[in-house]
Amino acid sequence: MERINEDGYESMSGSGNLDGGLEDEQETLVLEKPAKKLKYHRHTQEQINELETCFKEWPHPDEKQRLDLSRKLNLEPRQVKFWFQNRRTQMKNQLERHENVMLRQENDKLRVENVAIKDAVRNPICNHCGGVAMLGNITIEENQLRVENAQLRDELSRICGLAEKFLGRPVTPLASPIALPRPSSNLELEVAGNGFGGLSSGGTSLPMGPLTRPGMMGVEKPFNSSVFVELAVTAMDELLRLAQADSPIWMTSLDGGKETLNPVEYMRTFSPCIGLKPSGFVTEASRETGIVMINSLALVETLMDGSRWAQMFPCVIAKASTTDVLSSGIGRTRHGALQLMHAEFQVLSPLVPVRQVKFLRFCKQHGEGLWAVVDVSIDTALDGASINSFVNCRRLPSGCVVQDLSNGYTRVTWIEHSEYDESAVHYLYRSLLSSGLGFGALRWLATLQRQCESIAILLSSTVPCEDHSVLTQAGRRSLLQLTNRMRDNFCAGVCASTVRMWNRLHVASLGEDVKVMTRKSMNIPGEPPGVILSAATSVWMPIMHQQLFSFLRDERQRSKWDILSNGGPMQEMIHIPKGQTSSNCVSLLRLNVS
Template identity: 70%
Template sequence: MERSMFLELALAAMDELVKLAQTDEPLWLRSLEGGREVLNHEEYMRSFTPCIGLKPNGFVTEASRETGMVIINSLALVETLMESNRWLEMFPCLVARTSTTDVISSGMGGTRNGALQLMHAELQVLSPLVPVREVNFLRFCKQHAEGVWAVVDVSVDTIRDTSGAPTFMNCRRLPSGCVVQDMPNGYSKVTWVEHAEYDESQVHHLYRPMLSSGMGFGAQRWVATLQRQCECLAILMSSSVPSRDHTAITASGRRSMLKLAQRMTDNFCAGVCASTVHKWNKLNARNVDEDVRVMTRESLDDPGEPPGIVLSAATSVWLPVSPQRLFDFLRDERLRSEWDILSNGGPMQEMAHIAKGQDPGNCVSLLRARAMNANQSSMLILQETCIDAAGGLVVYAPVDIPAMHVVMNGGDSAYVALLPSGFAIVPDGPGSRGPMTVKGGGHGSSNGGGGEDATHRVSGSLLTMTFQILVNSLPSAKLTVESVETVNNLISCTVQKIKAALHCES
């Protein structure tokens, strides 16, 4: 009975997705900066019958659509979406954790056409101020024509509940997904639709405009991530090496270094949002700033981490600086001494560079900090940076010099112990919260002259920073008040240094 209901829901969701992907105005509107498309909810209610029931009390709706060209063919993208591990690897900053809980149909004729599976996922925006979205959903794949496929997701919580009164998580997915059409030269045209209802009361006020506009979990972010990741794969599979790359690294060394960087970035993301990837324990410490979240966990029997008690501290702040400017500042090894205590007060030197995209900001680097005195060896820092239309990421970790020599010669990176820290940068969304300024040189609407002066709010970025540090090498040790104070001070001092360097102390 349940499986027949799943199939009926999947077919209805697929029909809705295709219509949402193919219909323009008045169903979709462009009232936003950057030309992003958002759903006209009044028109939507007239055109569609809700396939998973009415919106829960207290929930709000977000819906967006984005179309882009991606260097991947339709079959490869469909296969990526239908395999939970490959989906996770393609969208590491969006998907914290996922699993396939039931395969209802594997498809027809040895293809994914008609494949239907039940999945569980934790979706994230990289900030401690935005709760992880936990969703149970059907994923259904259908071929619509030669070289044209569609993959749709839809929540199933209302079907699976047997107690009588439906219960909801903090989010549910209305028909969402993508329509993919093959194009020449290995490209695809991807039209992505994201439609969700969620409990806004759990979201910090800093992030509400961004989420409601679809910039957090919306279609633009999925397409931008897909484009960047596919471009990276195409470059890494290419036989030619970009000119800036250091040719001293062998092909196997490049692969090993990239694998280590991927693990570092994955662990960074897992430490920002408190997903269930790691068993974090949240601390309610009195000596910690209100918007700083501190968590601890034990690191045991993992060769990729130092053993002991790991402390993670994360916070998000608003800055009146564009995401691109903020990203360029934080990734520049020459300016690192302006905010990073690991720099030993001076510029760092780039020892190795592996390009991951056409944008120079998409790369993995190995940096060297100068020694503080003649008896101290210089420190190495592994860093991964990436940027796209949806935001940027700067992730780094101190690494052992002998271990990195092994990695750069193609050795196994699984035994390199590291704890990542770093930054996630996103646009702040419409209705930004900056101070009022005046265009035209006057003093706002009080001038009484009826001239061209106009007040507007400064736009900017939402910056999340996270530090993971080993506070005790004994897993059984107790956490001290001093350790918590140290990491809280590190967070607040870094914020102040960044604000001072970018002249936005106010």
């Protein structure tokens, strides 16, 4: 029975609901006998293409999006709503059918092996002469086949349980009898690799066979990727429990209300998923919750893309890349996406070493507009040994829980939990890192809020530039690109990440708190070819940071500390706001030589 909307129109598009059924109770329509003749409406190919494009971006459009789309395509809002309902139901049914096919294939394999075992029992063959053997001669072979068959059944049950946790819905093997062709006498049982091609969901394969990873001296070591899936599921469970838990596992500080983790309660509640803490490492863990000017789908896409993730946190992430994708998601979404990543985190000081972390990133949708993204290091998860000497930090289950709000904003709960080598950190910054202000959840969430606010303001055409000259939109965009390059080069020169190939210079007259480096500039936009010299240090000053920041950004005070101004006053020519506060902006200054 096909779906009929309340206006008497029947959806006849190529992407309609081919399987019947509705997605949930809220979208259920009761089909009543119409009092008049039904009107049939067939969408045009242009309308279908536009609807499919919008479905990829937001499969659950709100009322405003449906209204805009109906005006654009010359359709009624109810027609747009029913098309999206049919499309979601069709995708859901296709996914379930695909999963059933995969499980049916695994069940068929076991049935084939079962028939082979029965055939071997009925017609025993002697291994020496090839004739008919007595039953007593095949006891060992029969027992071995039964043991291998039981192992295969246990493996199938384990993968079904793992898939249930990974996908968030029950997955059970089929048990209905199926007529199978009689197998050949040659029986090849693969006990180690049980013939599973992968755990597939919606066209996305999770390889369960052995993989290789770089070992010592360049030797490749085999490793089963199912361990990655188990580690990701365990980390996701811990992240959700930490996001929902309150006292006593989270302690609120008296100054500012920051939430830090109680290590005693944490060890009592959770078991280490990547091994015990290495000797000499210290723990830092914090949690923050705030409202961000972005929707959940856009934020999830940004987090799962290495380059966009680094651009969203420019002063926190020095470098980020995706080394391998185990699963790209289910049904053209990021639900179930699992990938291996490498990143370098930084504090803008030469006295704090850059943190290099290799980790798994797992994304899962837990409800309508509710997502969670979790990270967990794999440095010790691969072989269970102690952490490698070149790794100065490892990331325990950390990430964020994202929930859409009705006004287009998103509530984000951010959790940061890591262990690092404190001996490499200068004593000036040890208290900063232990308090969570260096790499803690407060810094990540504040950076995310500031960047989303800046993007929203820069994309808005109603915000004028407060300048004293005419600045076109192209000139404004070029100026902002220039400031982004300035910021990236500044951070690279201070922290010496692997983004640039720096050579450390050791000057006898300078202490360890001053870092002097050089690099060659070759074909870098905005830089002339030659040698770049960078000298950086950090000092402690008995003054509030807000007061110092206000002094440095005031162009009227710049001649007091900037030797390049030659004592002359500065004049602000262009002012481009990047936030609601006046201190978050881009300014073009000119030295008044007169």
